[in-house]
Amino acid sequence: MNFDLELLSYALPLLWTGAVFTVQIGTAIAILATLLGAALSFALGSSLPGVVIGARSYVAIMRGIPPLVLVLICFYVLPTLGLTLSPPMAGAAALTAYFTAYIAIAIRGAVAAVAPGQQEAAVALGMSRAKVLMRVVLPQAWPIALPALCGLLIGLFKETALFSVISVPELTFQTKQAVSRTYAPFEVYLLAALAYWAWSALLEVIARGLEHRATHFRRPRRSAPQGAQT
């Protein structure tokens, strides 16, 4: 099996448009799911029992359904309920709904992991609830949530491959197109896998950088004068 350059010149443009679409739709879903997930995490920690029950039920449902089934439901079932979505919209809706639940749990867990004494110190000082959240809780929840959030968002891009079953022109769909026209599955799928890996690796590097910055206050000083002054 040898690599055919002409084959590449045919497949590459197709794969490129697919890859660009994957990045675009994945980014859109990531932003939406993060915003909605943050909102849902507040609902999970609400003091109103009804709100908490609603939020928990939503999370339980989303955790129990395979994302592929959600994509199919959004594309094939919603129209019968009077909501017809284009393939990209249906796919984006499904994965947004799915990842919103997971992101909400990650944020909720991180907020709950901030020691209660941290808030007490601020409350005892007379700080308002909003400021306690913005200045004490969230800055400390951020480094805790970050690894989980980054893992979820990187995974999200790979899950967009599911959209190929409803003919969304993303990377996997375009790869299948290219394979069916070139009859060279080995080379083309290898290229697609490489593209997914490269994008994930890039995000991984960015994630590590963010995590490093977010935890700067936990590290010892580099040039601490040893016991010179108290």
Next chain:
Amino acid sequence: MIIPAIRTEALRKSFDGVEILSGIDLSIMPGEVVCIVGPSGSGKSTFLRCINRLSPATSGHVYLNGELFGERETEGGVVAPLQHFVLQRQRQRIGMVFQSFNLWPHRTALENVMEGPRVVQGKPLAEARLIAEALLERVGLSQRRDYYPAQLSGGQQQRVAIARALAMKPEVILFDEPTSALDPELVGEVLQVMQELAAGDTTMIVVTHEIGFAVEVADRLVLMDKGRIVEDAPPRQFVQAPQQERSRQFLQQVMSRGMAWARNSP
């Protein structure tokens, strides 16, 4: 007549039906230093937390310089809880120092101290900075102002926490076992800062296990047991001629612990 800085009236607190405080009446005069001692579980810390309503009392009232704290009187004389923002403003007048310091780890020592004046009181940045720098100087930590809490020893962290409480210029400071989480050799530096405060005109309520410190620094020593005040006396009188059997018992236990320590230490 002098109005007490803090006066509690029949303060009771129950958790899940278990009574932790069984009616505490205590007055602390301006400038007075009151040390509260007693066995674990006697309700000392709960009492402090009820004063600034970190955990509101089940019944009873707190007065801060004569003003009802965290509650308000309505026409029928019924006392209703205050709106949250009013309570926030009242809380600014009571400082608190915690057993576990509770410094904000993502802020430097200076930022921790500045937070109150700047964010809670809304003072300009430069003014808040001056206040914080002066206070860090006062607790002997000028050189450490740009360190994060994780880069400071426990004793240093607690001194920063004391500076943070002082930055609000509170009318009273509550100390909740401020040295209990410290390595023995770091206790002294914190007690020294507190002693300097006590020598000034700071009004302090100190829950502590450091009997020696309490005897030396306090104007009054209060023994709590099972949610009640057992004895409330000037420290010399408390130690030399306790009125209650329970106080004698407590002193004996504390002293024998000290002796056991003295015997076993090199």
